[in-house]
Amino acid sequence: MQYRTLLRGLLGAALGLQLAFTAPSQAQNTEVNIYSARQEALIKPLLDRFTAETGIDVNLVTGDGDALLTRLRNEGRNSPADLLLTTDAGRLYRAQEAGVLQPLGAPELDALVPAHLRSSEDYWIGLSLRARVIVYAPDRVDPEELSTYQALAEPQWKGRVCIRSSSNIYNQSLVASFLANHGEEETMAWLEGLVGNFARPPQGGDRDQIKAVAVGQCDVAVVNSYYLGGMLRSSEPEERAAADAVALFWPNQAEGESGTHINISGAGLTRAAKNPDAARALIRFLLTAESQQWYAETNNEYPVREGIPVSAVLSAWGEFRGDTLDVTELGQRNADAVMAMDRAGWK
Numbered sequence: 001m002q003y004r005t006l007l008r009g010l011l012g013a014a015l016g017l018q019l020a021f022t023a024p025s026q027a028q029n030t031e032v033n034i035y036s037a038r039q040e041a042l043i044k045p046l047l048d049r050f051t052a053e054t055g056i057d058v059n060l061v062t063g064d065g066d067a068l069l070t071r072l073r074n075e076g077r078n079s080p081a082d083l084l085l086t087t088d089a090g091r092l093y094r095a096q097e098a099g100v101l102q103p104l105g106a107p108e109l110d111a112l113v114p115a116h117l118r119s120s121e122d123y124w125i126g127l128s129l130r131a132r133v134i135v136y137a138p139d140r141v142d143p144e145e146l147s148t149y150q151a152l153a154e155p156q157w158k159g160r161v162c163i164r165s166s167s168n169i170y171n172q173s174l175v176a177s178f179l180a181n182h183g184e185e186e187t188m189a190w191l192e193g194l195v196g197n198f199a200r201p202p203q204g205g206d207r208d209q210i211k212a213v214a215v216g217q218c219d220v221a222v223v224n225s226y227y228l229g230g231m232l233r234s235s236e237p238e239e240r241a242a243a244d245a246v247a248l249f250w251p252n253q254a255e256g257e258s259g260t261h262i263n264i265s266g267a268g269l270t271r272a273a274k275n276p277d278a279a280r281a282l283i284r285f286l287l288t289a290e291s292q293q294w295y296a297e298t299n300n301e302y303p304v305r306e307g308i309p310v311s312a313v314l315s316a317w318g319e320f321r322g323d324t325l326d327v328t329e330l331g332q333r334n335a336d337a338v339m340a341m342d343r344a345g346w347k
C-alpha cells in the first residue's frame, strides 16, 4: 500500500516535470500582446521601459476601442491578444459582457486601486482616472452661476449648452451615473431640461465643444478634462487659444452632491491570453508610482493611485471631489442610459 502510494507520487512528479518542460511558453511568458485603444505615443515609452526592466517583449496593436472589441470577439480563443487596454468603464464592462475577458487574478493589486475604480468581479482594473467637467466662457458666465450638472437643465441656460452626441460612451456613462445616484424619474427630468437647453444639435467631439464655447456658439459645455489639458499643451496655436478662452468648473462639489463624474481608462486580461503572467506583470508595472505619474501626466489624466503628484496643468485646476460610485455600475446601467437619452430626444 505504502509502496504503491510512493510509486504514484514518483510517477506524478515525473509527469509534472515533463509537463513543465513540454509547455515552455506558459512557464516563461516572455512576451505580452496588447490591443490598445490608447494611441501609441501615449503608452509606448512606458512599454519600452517595461521591456528594459523585465526582458518581456511587448507587441502593441492600436485601434478604435469598439473596433478592437469586435476583433477580440471575432478571434475568440484564437486571439493573439493577452491584454485589452481601453477607455471608459462602460467599454470595459462591454468587453466583460462579450465574454472576451477573464478575471485578473492579481489580488495584490487591489490595495493599489480603490475598489470603485475596478470591476467588482475582477474583470478589469483602472489605470488612469478622468473627470467629466463643465467648461465655461468666463466673459459671459460668472462661475457663481455654476453648481451642478443638474442645474444645466434650468431655464437660464436655454440655448447656451454644448455637449456631444448621445452615441458617445462618455455621455452614456454620465447618464448611467445619474440613474445610479438619482433614479429614473429625476434623470428623465434632468435630461429633458438639458436637451431643451442645447445651443445646437450635438456634433463633434469634446474638443469641438471647447472650441464652440471659445467662439461663442455656446456658453458652457460638458467635456472630459484631459481634452482641455491636451489643448492647453497643444503645439497648435488655435487649440491653445481656444483652451485659453475657457475656464474649468468642477461640478457637484457641494456637500450632499455626488461629486464630479469620473471614469477610468483600464486594462482587462483576455480570455484567450497565452501569456497571463506577463500580462499581470505589465499591469503591475503600470500601477507602480512612477508609471502612474508618467501615464497620467502624458494623457492629461489623473492617477488611479492616491498620493501621486499630478502635472502643473492639472494642479492649476485645483483639487476636486470625484463621485465614489462603483464604475462597474456605469456598464451595468449603460442600456438604460441609452434608452433614457433617446426618450429625452438627445441626438
Ligand code: FE
Binding pocket: 087, 224
Ligand atoms: Fe477621450
